Amino acid sequence: MTASTTVPAPSTPTATDLAITDITITPIAFSDPPLLNAVGVHEPLVHRVVIEVRTANGLLGLGECSGGSTRLKNLAAGANAIKGVSIFETSRMEQLINQALDPGLGAFERAAVFSAFEVAALDIQGHATGRTVSELLGGTVRDEVPFSAYLFYKWAEHPALDGKPAITDDWGEALDPAGIVRQAQKMISEYGFKSIKLKGGVFPPAQEIEAIQALRDAFPGMPLRLDPNTAWTVETSRWVARETEGLLEYLEDPTPGLEGMGEVAATAAMPLATNMCVVAFEHIRRGVELGSVQVILGDHHYWGGLRHTRELGAICETFGLGLSMHSNSHLGISLAAMVHVAAATPALTYACDTHYPWNGHNDVVKPGTLRFVDGSVRVPTGTGLGIELDREKLAELHRQYLDARMTARDDTGYMQRFVPEYTADLPRW
Numbered sequence: 492m493t494a495s496t497t498v499p500a501p502s503t504p505t506a507t508d509l510a511i512t513d514i515t516i517t518p519i520a521f522s523d524p525p526l527l528n529a530v531g532v533h534e535p536l537v538h539r540v541v542i543e544v545r546t547a548n549g550l551l552g553l554g555e556c557s558g559g560s561t562r563l564k565n566l567a568a569g570a571n572a573i574k575g576v577s578i579f580e581t582s583r584m585e586q587l588i589n590q591a592l593d594p595g596l597g598a599f600e601r602a603a604v605f606s607a608f609e610v611a612a613l614d615i616q617g618h619a620t621g622r623t624v625s626e627l628l629g630g631t632v633r634d635e636v637p638f639s640a641y642l643f644y645k646w647a648e649h650p651a652l653d654g655k656p657a658i659t660d661d662w663g664e665a666l667d668p669a670g671i672v673r674q675a676q677k678m679i680s681e682y683g684f685k686s687i688k689l690k691g692g693v694f695p696p697a698q699e700i701e702a703i704q705a706l707r708d709a710f711p712g713m714p715l716r717l718d719p720n721t722a723w724t725v726e727t728s729r730w731v732a733r734e735t736e737g738l739l740e741y742l743e744d745p746t747p748g749l750e751g752m753g754e755v756a757a758t759a760a761m762p763l764a765t766n767m768c769v770v771a772f773e774h775i776r777r778g779v780e781l782g783s784v785q786v787i788l789g790d791h792h793y794w795g796g797l798r799h800t801r802e803l804g805a806i807c808e809t810f811g812l813g814l815s816m817h818s819n820s821h822l823g824i825s826l827a828a829m830v831h832v833a834a835a836t837p838a839l840t841y842a843c844d845t846h847y848p849w850n851g852h853n854d855v856v857k858p859g860t861l862r863f864v865d866g867s868v869r870v871p872t873g874t875g876l877g878i879e880l881d882r883e884k885l886a887e888l889h890r891q892y893l894d895a896r897m898t899a900r901d902d903t904g905y906m907q908r909f910v911p912e913y914t915a916d917l918p919r920w
């Protein structure tokens with residue numbers, strides 16, 4: 492009689508194994524240069540949050556989102572609601588989070604809370620199945636994701652304040668066209684970007700047009716964008732659109748509101764883009780009716796995660812709208828998620844925004860996987876998001892958060908410390 496050998500079948504994790512057992516929400520603070528925008532200037536520290544989700548069988552998934560005390564409260568409510576749910580049940584997670592959040596909260600905040608957990612769940616799904624997040628989203632339609640150089644007017648340093656010394660950085664001052672061109676040259680030589688976005692709304696529009704013209708002269712043929720974050724009236728926006736005809740691939744949020752944007756779009760030669768007037772699915776219908784925008788800047792943090800961002804892409808295709816990607820000050824967990832979703836979204840028609848050149852040196856992700864080559868980031872090939880958390884760095888940035896006692900981003904209040912008469916009333920010109 493011959494003894495038969497039984498090879499045990501590879502064990503497949505069960506629903507119980509993949510149930511969420513533990514969620515850690517870690518607020519962090521990391522350094523940021525004095526970047527100027529239409530409502531003030533970036534503070535020396537950015538408040539952000541790292542989410543770690545764990546399953547019964549010990550898998551770990553990561554998420555990242557913007558911070559603030561309200562966000563932390565909502566994240567805690569969301570985390571309580573999804574304990575015990577399988578990480579494959581992201582629709583159920585979304586429903587439970589929506590039920591747990593204050594009924595008065597708008598679509599934007601609800602989507603932001605769910606998004607942080609959805610990214611972590613997809614990260615774990617990838618580890619559990621041996622797949623990348625982009626594969627879970629349908630697979631890549633591009634192996635590398637192009638980003639644009641995100642330029643800001645900026646001060647040379649954070650001025651000395653409250654007995655603390657001034658904080659300098661490697662970027663230097665950029666307060667005029669020559670400074671902006673210098674900044675673009677440095678950023679493009681380090682990252683290789685192939686398109687440029689200038690954050691405007693800081694100086695009178697004629698000066699910002701001069702900066703765009705200087706960029707055009709310095710970088711012939713490179714696609715350019717200008718984003719004054721609604722600092723201009725309809726009339727001023729129409730004038731700027733005429734002056735920049737042939738110079739911009741799109742003009743982003745020149746004026747507030749769907750109606751105002753529609754009035755500008757009716758006469759502008761270039762497409763109008765937004766991350767301010769169409770920021771949730773419920774805004775799309777009216778935006779299309781009014782012809783307010785021709786390009787939507789998606790952002791998985793605000794559109795309810797990676798799957799909903801792909802759905803946004805499908806809607807943009809349906810209505811003949813372009814799709815680009817918005818960013819806020821962020822680290823590598825967000826960057827990895829942006830890269831996976833952008834790689835898996837056929838409708839993406841423009842290079843994505845990123846603040847990473849301003850903040851990436853602070854990263855909580857171990858180096859190696861997320862690198863800019865010729866302005867693009869290759870899609871990580873490891874399972875899930877394909878990144879690894881640097882726990883020492885996380886602990887350091889958490890300590891920094893505790894020491895700083897931050898509650899919310901306040902670009903305007905920080906500006907008023909130096910320019911007391913400053914107001915953030917928009918449109919300004």
Ligand SMILES: O=C([O-])C(=O)C[C@H](O)[C@@H](O)C(=O)[O-]
Pocket residue numbers: 526527528690718720766817818819820844
């Ligand atoms: O495209 C945008 O509107 C942004 O990137 C918003 C950001 O808050 C930007 O204005 C900033 O970092 O100051």
Ligand SMILES: [Mg+2]
Pocket residue numbers: 718720743744765766767817
């Ligand atoms: Mg914008």
